[in-house]
Amino acid sequence: MTATTSTPDLLTAPLDVPSAIAQRRAIKTFKPDAIAPDLLKHLVELTVAAPSSYNIQDWRIVLVQDAAQRAALAEAAYGQQQIVQAPVTFVFAASANAGLGDLTPIYEKGLQTGAWTEGTVEYFKKAIPQGQTALGDKRREYAVKDAIIAATHLMLAAESLGLSTCPMNGWVEDQVKAVIGAAGSDDLAIALLVPVGYAEEPRQNPGRLPLSANVFVDRLDTPYVG
Numbered sequence: 001m002t003a004t005t006s007t008p009d010l011l012t013a014p015l016d017v018p019s020a021i022a023q024r025r026a027i028k029t030f031k032p033d034a035i036a037p038d039l040l041k042h043l044v045e046l047t048v049a050a051p052s053s054y055n056i057q058d059w060r061i062v063l064v065q066d067a068a069q070r071a072a073l074a075e076a077a078y079g080q081q082q083i084v085q086a087p088v089t090f091v092f093a094a095s096a097n098a099g100l101g102d103l104t105p106i107y108e109k110g111l112q113t114g115a116w117t118e119g120t121v122e123y124f125k126k127a128i129p130q131g132q133t134a135l136g137d138k139r140r141e142y143a144v145k146d147a148i149i150a151a152t153h154l155m156l157a158a159e160s161l162g163l164s165t166c167p168m169n170g171w172v173e174d175q176v177k178a179v180i181g182a183a184g185s186d187d188l189a190i191a192l193l194v195p196v197g198y199a200e201e202p203r204q205n206p207g208r209l210p211l212s213a214n215v216f217v218d219r220l221d222t223p224y225v226g
């Protein structure tokens with residue numbers, strides 16, 4: 001089937017954040033409809049507007065769109081068909097060692113926007129490599145945190161703009177790496193897969209526990225009751 005491009009487009013009023021959070025569901029079946037290029041670009045920009053530790057932006061995001069690539073990615077995800085159906089799946093990978101690399105473009109951008117002074121940059125030039133080295137094996141975990149926050153931005157931005165998503169953790173990391181061209185990489189960790197598209201059918205909210213079950217005040221022995 002030839003994919004068509006669905007409305008809504010950028011002219012449709014976006015949902016406000018609380019409504020997008022309340023309405024979002026993990027969607028398991030998607031229409032084959034394509035996402036308009038402008039809308040996809042808008043989504044990508046909102047995704048990378050996410051915060052990251054020291055603004056390192058250590059996510060590596062691959063938009064898997066090609067039909068053969070989607071089929072291979074679905075195979076790496078135990079055959080989950082959302083990836084085949086949705087026009088694009090965002091693979092959120094994280095570079096564990098990005099913070100040890102050349103951060104000049106990030107410093108220059110911070111100076112250019114006026115957000116950072118020369119003093120801030122000089123401090124970061126020392127603090128970031130020191131901090132990243134001290135993290136050791138935890139660098140991977142820290143990079144994954146940044147990537148997951150970006151994925152959350154994507155899910156809420158997509159919902160707000162009339163699209164649906166499904167966060168996915170069910171995949172084999174080495175196989176996903178092979179599909180995106182990172183076979184054997186020790187630096188790259190796969191954080192989350194997020195198919196994005198137009199929902200074929202709605203899904204019900206499976207609900208949440210009462211707040212007192214897993215939200216606390218000050219210490220774990222005092223449940224939050226609102």
Ligand SMILES: Cc1cc2nc3c(=O)[nH]c(=O)nc-3n(C[C@H](O)[C@H](O)[C@H](O)COP(=O)(O)O)c2cc1C
Nearest residue numbers: 024025026028080166167168169170171204205206
């Ligand atoms: C980290 C994470 C991994 C998940 N992995 C999968 C997955 O591999 N396949 C899938 O169909 N749903 C997956 N889900 C979706 C959850 O089942 C879903 O979010 C949960 O049931 C709550 O439903 P809701 O998102 O509609 O509120 C995942 C969700 C999260 C947050």
